[in-house]
Amino acid sequence: MRVLVIGATGYIGRVVAERLLAAGHAVLGMARSDAAVAALQAQGAEPLRGDLTSPGPLAKAAAACDAVVDASHVRELGAAGQAAAEAAYESLLTACRGKALVMTTGAGLLGDTGDRVADEATPPQPGWRAALEARVTGAPDVRGAVVRPGLVYGRGGSVVVSELLRVAAKLQAGWCVGSGENRWSAVAVDDLADLYLRVLEAGAGGIFHGAAGDVVMRELAQAIAEGYGHGRTRQLSVAEAVAETSYGPMLATNIRVSAARARALGWRPAGKPLADALRAGDYLTA
Numbered sequence: 001m002r003v004l005v006i007g008a009t010g011y012i013g014r015v016v017a018e019r020l021l022a023a024g025h026a027v028l029g030m031a032r033s034d035a036a037v038a039a040l041q042a043q044g045a046e047p048l049r050g051d052l053t054s055p056g057p058l059a060k061a062a063a064a065c066d067a068v069v070d071a072s073h074v075r076e077l078g079a080a081g082q083a084a085a086e087a088a089y090e091s092l093l094t095a096c097r098g099k100a101l102v103m104t105t106g107a108g109l110l111g112d113t114g115d116r117v118a119d120e121a122t123p124p125q126p127g128w129r130a131a132l133e134a135r136v137t138g139a140p141d142v143r144g145a146v147v148r149p150g151l152v153y154g155r156g157g158s159v160v161v162s163e164l165l166r167v168a169a170k171l172q173a174g175w176c177v178g179s180g181e182n183r184w185s186a187v188a189v190d191d192l193a194d195l196y197l198r199v200l201e202a203g204a205g206g207i208f209h210g211a212a213g214d215v216v217m218r219e220l221a222q223a224i225a226e227g228y229g230h231g232r233t234r235q236l237s238v239a240e241a242v243a244e245t246s247y248g249p250m251l252a253t254n255i256r257v258s259a260a261r262a263r264a265l266g267w268r269p270a271g272k273p274l275a276d277a278l279r280a281g282d283y284l285t286a
């Protein structure tokens with residue numbers, strides 16, 4: 001297949017592009033800068049200048065490919081980007097008739113799952129991203145799929161892990177919110193990239209959760225304390241966490257999802273658990 005990858009030089013997208021190329025597929029990657037163009041060329045992908053806010057070139061490129069993967073995570077556009085995202089997807093859905101279109105959102109779209117483990121049929125919180133998910137999966141003549149990753153980590157990346165480490169360095173302590181007994185589903189970025197490949201090659205549609213298992217926030221705090229030389233942990237109140245990071249309120253919630261539909265495709269995540277990676281200091285150079 002020839003696959004258009006939007007966000008091909010982003011944290012998730014660059015690993016997806018790498019996995020597709022390794023599997024023998026051709027990749028046309030969208031790039032917003034000269035540096036991104038060079039990175040794609042070095043990887044063996046064909047670069048195309050543009051992004052989700054360029055619906056014209058986007059639709060033309062999609063029409064020339066066999067499938068499209070949007071690994072850019074529409075959340076990154078922010079509320080001001082809603083109109084741009086919706087316009088881009090209208091163009092993509094037209095260009096992808098008879099083809100596969102894979103969108104990326106996130107398990108956080110389900111909100112606090114409490115003591116439940118949400119499955120793929122659990123309704124997301126209302127909003128424009130949820131509406132866009134439904135538009136993609138319900139589009140006629142398009143094999144529309146949505147990948148909702150949990151907390152993505154690995155290769156020295158992850159916005160959430162970087163925030164945990166940044167605040168830990170400031171506090172000189174591993175930290176969590178409250179008792180830290182809450183859990184998030186998580187996935188290594190290499191395992192996640194394999195899920196995109198399986199969804200594409202199976203021609204599968206619908207919702208797929210990218211989740212290999214749960215991490216306990218208290219255990220992450222301890223792993224950071226051990227792996228980064230802090231030697232202690234702290235329990236922050238929600239107010240204290242909010243003062244330190246915009247992720248503060250979320251870090252007090254449970255975001256737990258099952259990945260039954262992904263596993264039905266033969267997906268078998270095998271990445272190092274996040275707590276082990278932190279304890280080993282894998283993010284020292286991040």
